Amino acid sequence: MLKVAQKASARTQRKPRRTRLGRVRQRVARGLPLVVLTLLLLTLGLGVRVNDPSALGQLRNMVFDEYQRFHPLAYDPGSPVRIVAIDETSLEKYGQWPWPRVRLAEMVDKLTEMGAAAVGLDVILAEPDRMSPENIATLLPAGAKRQALEDALVDAPRNDFLLASALSSSPSVLGIALDKAAPDPGVGDKSTAARAFANPKAGFAFAGDDPHEFLPAFSDFTPPLPMLSQAAAGFGALNWLPDRDRVVRTVPLLFQLGDGTFVPSFGVELLRIAQGASTITIRSSNASGQSAFGEKSGVNMVRVGALEVPTTADGAMRLHFHPSDAGRNIPAWWVLEGIVPPDEVAGRIVLIGATAPGLPDIQATPLEEAVPGVEIHAQAIDHMVFGTHLKRPDWAAGLEAVVFTVLTVVFAVAAAALSPFKNIVLGVLLLGGVAAGSYFLFVDENLLVDPSFAVLGGAVSLLATTSWVAVREGAERRFVRNAFGRYVAADLVEEIAANHDRLGLGGEIKPMTILFTDIRGFTTISEGMDAQRLTTFINDFLTPLTDVILAHRGTVDKYMGDAIMAFWNAPLDDPRHAAHAAETALDMLLALERFNHEYFEVYPPVSIGIGLNTGECCVGNLGSNARFDYSVIGDDVNVASRLEGQTKTYGLPILVGPRTAAEIAPHGYRVISLDNIRVKGKEIPIEIFALVGGPNHPVAQSIASAEPSIEALTRAFRANDLTAMAIALTALETADTPELRPLVTIYRERFDILTLPSAEAAAEPEAVRALRDARITTG
Numbered sequence: 001m002l003k004v005a006q007k008a009s010a011r012t013q014r015k016p017r018r019t020r021l022g023r024v025r026q027r028v029a030r031g032l033p034l035v036v037l038t039l040l041l042l043t044l045g046l047g048v049r050v051n052d053p054s055a056l057g058q059l060r061n062m063v064f065d066e067y068q069r070f071h072p073l074a075y076d077p078g079s080p081v082r083i084v085a086i087d088e089t090s091l092e093k094y095g096q097w098p099w100p101r102v103r104l105a106e107m108v109d110k111l112t113e114m115g116a117a118a119v120g121l122d123v124i125l126a127e128p129d130r131m132s133p134e135n136i137a138t139l140l141p142a143g144a145k146r147q148a149l150e151d152a153l154v155d156a157p158r159n160d161f162l163l164a165s166a167l168s169s170s171p172s173v174l175g176i177a178l179d180k181a182a183p184d185p186g187v188g189d190k191s192t193a194a195r196a197f198a199n200p201k202a203g204f205a206f207a208g209d210d211p212h213e214f215l216p217a218f219s220d221f222t223p224p225l226p227m228l229s230q231a232a233a234g235f236g237a238l239n240w241l242p243d244r245d246r247v248v249r250t251v252p253l254l255f256q257l258g259d260g261t262f263v264p265s266f267g268v269e270l271l272r273i274a275q276g277a278s279t280i281t282i283r284s285s286n287a288s289g290q291s292a293f294g295e296k297s298g299v300n301m302v303r304v305g306a307l308e309v310p311t312t313a314d315g316a317m318r319l320h321f322h323p324s325d326a327g328r329n330i331p332a333w334w335v336l337e338g339i340v341p342p343d344e345v346a347g348r349i350v351l352i353g354a355t356a357p358g359l360p361d362i363q364a365t366p367l368e369e370a371v372p373g374v375e376i377h378a379q380a381i382d383h384m385v386f387g388t389h390l391k392r393p394d395w396a397a398g399l400e401a402v403v404f405t406v407l408t409v410v411f412a413v414a415a416a417a418l419s420p421f422k423n424i425v426l427g428v429l430l431l432g433g434v435a436a437g438s439y440f441l442f443v444d445e446n447l448l449v450d451p452s453f454a455v456l457g458g459a460v461s462l463l464a465t466t467s468w469v470a471v472r473e474g475a476e477r478r479f480v481r482n483a484f485g486r487y488v489a490a491d492l493v494e495e496i497a498a499n500h501d502r503l504g505l506g507g508e509i510k511p512m513t514i515l516f517t518d519i520r521g522f523t524t525i526s527e528g529m530d531a532q533r534l535t536t537f538i539n540d541f542l543t544p545l546t547d548v549i550l551a552h553r554g555t556v557d558k559y560m561g562d563a564i565m566a567f568w569n570a571p572l573d574d575p576r577h578a579a580h581a582a583e584t585a586l587d588m589l590l591a592l593e594r595f596n597h598e599y600f601e602v603y604p605p606v607s608i609g610i611g612l613n614t615g616e617c618c619v620g621n622l623g624s625n626a627r628f629d630y631s632v633i634g635d636d637v638n639v640a641s642r643l644e645g646q647t648k649t650y651g652l653p654i655l656v657g658p659r660t661a662a663e664i665a666p667h668g669y670r671v672i673s674l675d676n677i678r679v680k681g682k683e684i685p686i687e688i689f690a691l692v693g694g695p696n697h698p699v700a701q702s703i704a705s706a707e708p709s710i711e712a713l714t715r716a717f718r719a720n721d722l723t724a725m726a727i728a729l730t731a732l733e734t735a736d737t738p739e740l741r742p743l744v745t746i747y748r749e750r751f752d753i754l755t756l757p758s759a760e761a762a763a764e765p766e767a768v769r770a771l772r773d774a775r776i777t778t779g
Contacts, residue, residue, distance in 0.1 A: 122353030208287030236266030275305030507620030611644030651742030
């Protein structure tokens with residue numbers, strides 16, 4: 001019969017059926033605050049990105065500066081640019097700066113003779129040379145000596161004329177300084193020079209939108225002396241536009257004056273002269289072949305001779321700096337003394353500028369705190385020639401916003417699906433991946449894609465969503481501890497709290513094993529006690545039995561006077577719920593023995609009956625909106641209660657239903673089929689079993705000896721084999737096992753009815769028919 005019960009159990013086992021609508025509502029209610037938080041984070045983050053505050057720009061610069069420090073550009077010895085450095089040794093040999101312009105003229109002549117493609121003087125020559133012969137006499141006090149010196153030098157060539165002569169025969173470029181201040185009408189020479197500069201030597205053409213709307217504008221400038229301006233082949237602005245931290249990161253290629261005149265930078269003008277070009281072309285948005293869709297997005301390219309240089313919207317170029325390299329420099333004294341290898345100059349652009357410490361035009365770059373301005377000009381020309389400058393593409397800002405959005409959504413989803421620790425680990429990996437991706441784009445493609453906004457915004461989103469989930473889970477765990485602390489063991493409460501997402505508090509149908517137990521003869525025991533002693537007795541009795549239930553992962557449903565109702569496989573799933581319930585029942589008998597031994601002088605001996613049944617039940621929070629309990633209901637709960645009541649009839653302490661018997665047998669528990677009974681409220685009779693032992697509970701010798709006879713008795717009764725039934729009854733009655741007397745009495749009465757003579761049986765037709773046809777008793 002047990003095999004049949006096992007097959008029936010296998011057929012009836014089904015996956016839990018959940019109240020789907022309730023589950024959906026519960027999940028929506030649980031996840032809605034997280035969705036709102038995520039949308040709020042996205043709104044705030046994208047708002048910051050669109051406004052792009054200065055703090056975000058400074059942070060972006062800091063990140064890109066670090067990239068340059070980690071991966072600076074390597075100096076290329078094949079650079080087309082050399083610097084004639086007015087260094088400390090040169091100053092020691094030829095005196096302090098500024099030098100007489102005749103010495104500058106000498107250097108220009110020598111460089112031109114060696115075949116320099118262009119020679120640029122990184123100095124402002126706006127005033128006459130004080131060291132020129134006509135000015136030397138003015139350094140003396142008025143008198144005869146001064147007059148004599150003036151007479152002697154009257155025919156000496158002026159230094160500025162000598163420099164102008166050298167410039168006129170050289171591909172030379174002079175520097176000018178632009179100024180945002182209003183011009184000073186009181187400085188006549190400057191105003192005259194300004195008018196002379198109204199027609200710059202470089203021609204300009206532009207395509208697309210008018211570049212005047214985008215280029216940095218200055219209202220005034222300081223040009224060279226008119227004779228020098230006329231002699232030089234070109235002019236270039238020496239201005240820097242450092243960021244707020246005074247670090248030079250970008251080099252403007254073009255400027256404009258207040259009257260709309262375009263002014264090339266020093267480097268651009270040198271490139272134009274070196275190539276023999278006459279025109280500089282500016283391409284802006286909406287030029288032919290451009291797709292700005294009518295939006296005025298700024299300058300995007302400057303063409304100098306054969307070179308096309310991509311630019312930022314304001315016509316600048318972001319440099320990828322390399323550390324200053326002495327290999328580029330030619331000491332000025334080498335030039336003056338004629339010891340420069342000609343191939344160091346021939347065909348190259350040569351800049352003459354001060355590099356000695358303490359001289360003007362010292363700038364800060366992302367790599368170095370103090371760099372001569374002439375070095376930056378040289379690197380800028382290298383970038384235009386080699387195309388190694390850094391580019392921040394138009395799509396960078398959009399990509400950064402998209403990455404932030406994706407990270408925020410991923411972190412929100414992960415916060416709902418993963419533990420806070422796993423979410424933090426995932427977040428660190430993703431944020432690190434974003435930073436690494438940005439760095440690799442910098443190294444491999446010279447692209448500037450800012451990770452700081454996405455990483456910081458993503459980190460805020462990660463912490464916010466993870467913290468919210470952690471707070472929510474903390475509250476849910478406290479709720480679980482409060483809700484289940486009365487029902488289950490402390491360690492199981494912690495396990496439930498850690499896995500509260502697996503709870504089906506809203507109600508679910510699932511296979512469960514239910515236990516009922518109460519005291520035999522409780523009415524008689526309680527009659528001899530007053531209320532206080534009875535309460536103490538109940539508490540002393542229930543405590544050890546409850547401890548056994550909790551020790552085996554059981555959930556105490558309720559106490560009903562002297563009775564206990566418990567169940568397994570909820571709130572957490574327990575695949576071995578039937579086995580754990582069976583072990584609990586056997587351990588409860590041992591606990592009862594200890595109770596009787598400990599309190600034998602205090603309370604009368606106590607015996608209990610236990611009913612176990614397994615089946616599909618509804619479990620969840622049951623009650624009203626104001627008050628509810630976590631409990632279980634269903635027909636199989638009622639069957640467990642009936643089985644507990646039948647322990648009085650059959651005299652054995654533990655009775656189990658057929659599915660329980662089928663599920664615990666493979667785990668080493670011994671059950672004996674006793675009878676078929678029809679419980680109240682059910683039409684179909686069920687087979688009942690006695691649980692008599694388990695892996696940790698050896699079967700009593702008397703039961704083990706009688707087991708074959710019991711099985712023979714029940715088998716013979718069901719088969720209506722009166723002869724075999726008589727033999728089995730005789731064997732059991734002869735053994736006279738006290739705990740089996742109620743069972744033997746039941747079957748002896750049935751045997752006597754079945755063996756009545758026909759006349760006597762006719763007097764009780766219903767009882768005989770029930771015994772012969774159904775072989776059941778009513779419970």
